[in-house]
Amino acid sequence: MTDLILTQNESVTMSSIQLAEMLGYEKKEVNKKIRAMFPEKIDGEIISLTLRANNQIDSYHLPELESKMFVAKHDIEYLEVITKYWINKDKTALPSPTQLALMVIESEKQKEILNLEVSRLQGVCNTITAQFAPGVTAPKFCKQLNGVNTQQVNNTLIGMGVLLRRKDGYVPSSYSRDRYFIERQEEHNEKLRAHSELTLVGAKWLYRAYLSNKLPMKNDWDGKFVHVVFKGE
Numbered sequence: 001m002t003d004l005i006l007t008q009n010e011s012v013t014m015s016s017i018q019l020a021e022m023l024g025y026e027k028k029e030v031n032k033k034i035r036a037m038f039p040e041k042i043d044g045e046i047i048s049l050t051l052r053a054n055n056q057i058d059s060y061h062l063p064e065l066e067s068k069m070f071v072a073k074h075d076i077e078y079l080e081v082i083t084k085y086w087i088n089k090d091k092t093a094l095p096s097p098t099q100l101a102l103m104v105i106e107s108e109k110q111k112e113i114l115n116l117e118v119s120r121l122q123g124v125c126n127t128i129t130a131q132f133a134p135g136v137t138a139p140k141f142c143k144q145l146n147g148v149n150t151q152q153v154n155n156t157l158i159g160m161g162v163l164l165r166r167k168d169g170y171v172p173s174s175y176s177r178d179r180y181f182i183e184r185q186e187e188h189n190e191k192l193r194a195h196s197e198l199t200l201v202g203a204k205w206l207y208r209a210y211l212s213n214k215l216p217m218k219n220d221w222d223g224k225f226v227h228v229v230f231k232g233e
Contacts, residue, residue: 013048013061014082022082023075027059033074034060041066128207128227132200138163138181141198145210147221156216160209169194180205 020030034047041047047066050058062070064086071082138157142148154170157163162176171194172181180202185192198206209215211225 013063014067016060016062019062019067019070022078023071025074031060034062034070037070037073038062038066128203129200132203135184135197136203137195137197138202138206141203141206142210142215144227145207145215146224146226147217148210149216149218152216156214160214163196166194168192170196172196176202 016030016034017027019025019034020027023030025033035042038047042049042060046063048061050061068079068082068086071078139150139153142150142153154163154165158165158170162173162180163170164173168191171183172178177183178199180199181196182199184195184197186195187193206215207227213225
């Protein structure tokens with residue numbers, strides 16, 4: 001195995017060439033896998049790169065933790081080898097091969113959970129779009145959202161700057177007018193009363209505000225953010 005490479009910032013790293021030699025992969029394949037696994041760390045303070053004269057990527061340089069994570073993900077049998085390699089360089093030992101493997105597995109689980117949650121929320125938003133009924137007010141819309149104190153919704157939206165209170169009712173602010181809400185007038189006891197109806201964009205915005213815990217909640221709320229209409233789906 002070749003010696004460690006010092007990058008421009010003088011930090012000790014392991015190159016993608018070394019990883020390719022260790023795992024028996026083609027260098028281009030290792031580079032591709034590194035880009036896929038650490039997209040946010042490429043060409044930054046964590047993972048640096050070397051370029052050829054024609055600007056093609058020559059090799060990446062991974063610090064100890066990232067190099068171990070790469071091996072754990074792509075060929076776990078070499079974890080012990082790479083761990084001994086770093087220890088022999090008088091580095092402080094990081095997690096054991098077993099611990100690191102578990103970290104990688106847990107990371108993959110969290111990514112899967114996040115992807116499922118994104119899909120679920122996208123599904124709810126799609127359903128809101130399909131079933132959206134023009135003319136609904138914010139308090140009425142929030143009756144579908146588990147735990148929301150609908151009697152305080154308008155006051156909260158006033159505090160957020162998207163609604164204004166007038167003597168004749170609630171109207172959109174200049175910011176939210178025709179964006180989140182449309183002002184309507186209706187006759188009540190021979191007087192015109194103003195109210196604000198949600199647009200489709202406004203309904204989605206209000207749902208995101210609910211998920212961000214920005215709406216008033218009931219004292220007996222169970223802590224679950226659930227669109228009640230689709231609870232059983």
